[in-house]
Amino acid sequence: MQQDREILKKVKNPDTRDLGFSLLVKAYQQRLYWHIRKMVIDHDDTDDLLQDVFIKVWKNIDKFREDSNLFTWMYKIATNECLNFLKRKKNRFFLPIGDAAGELSEKLNSSSYISGSDVQLKLQKALLKLPDKQRLVFNMKYFDDMKYEEISKITDTSIGGLKASYHIAVKKIEKYIKMD
């Protein structure tokens, strides 16, 4: 929080705005990258979205209310960017909806920037079977070890709803993994 305050102080001062933003990017690029990457799978798509996220942060930083957590605010922007990106993929005219998940699944097999055991890949493929928002909740809870309170602020969903969503996701994933 102290680091956030220092960064914000610099970003909101016209004389140190560029320096402050540079510090912000360096401080949060990795966490935001991995959050986006787990959702969109492909590195190049992640790179584009990460740039979009930081550009939005830059344009809207003056609207950020300092009573909330800077990272939660940026996580929320990144989350919206991911969900909109995935929605656009599915809404492409003339393409069956299932193709979007299939395309992401194919990237798990073909990307040179992915390396994991068979069972890890199977877990990722199982995740792609979930609705995007449920996958998002699962990622934040399971991989990022985030608290439900924090996820609730990012997703604007009740803690009860998140717990139910995570529980259902785990059941679905375990069922998928047991197949074969």
Place this chain on the structure above:
Amino acid sequence: MKLEDINKENIFKVPENYFKEFPGRLDKTMKEDKSPKSVPVFTIQNVLKMAAAAVFIIFAIVGIRQLGNQKSNSPLDILASVTTEELLAYLEDSDISTDDLLTTIDLSIMEEDDSWIEDNILLPEYELDDESIEHILNEYEIEMEYL
């Protein structure tokens, strides 16, 4: 197998020096172009292009169906007698502007509810073959990446 039996280790990798180089690339992007890199599907321009194509496709389909069902001299029937090719040629040469189209159709519904598109354009019984789709896209310079 249970979920907890699976290694949680991150399987995704990044190119070498990616995080070292990212701030510089971002800075360059922001200086070159203040707007985000990605192109939203539903920009006004794209919606207008899609709407223009959609309106004429619907007119053509309805017209063809009407022609098959009845013969009379009503304006709708006269329109129905026009072929798709004639409609496309007319559109190309006409002075109909996107503003004109905007005043006659409600675009907001397209942005708010994607089901409108499925219900009104992607009707399964009116499926177009690949050649027709490509022809229409070419006519109105609609790029597939925006669809």
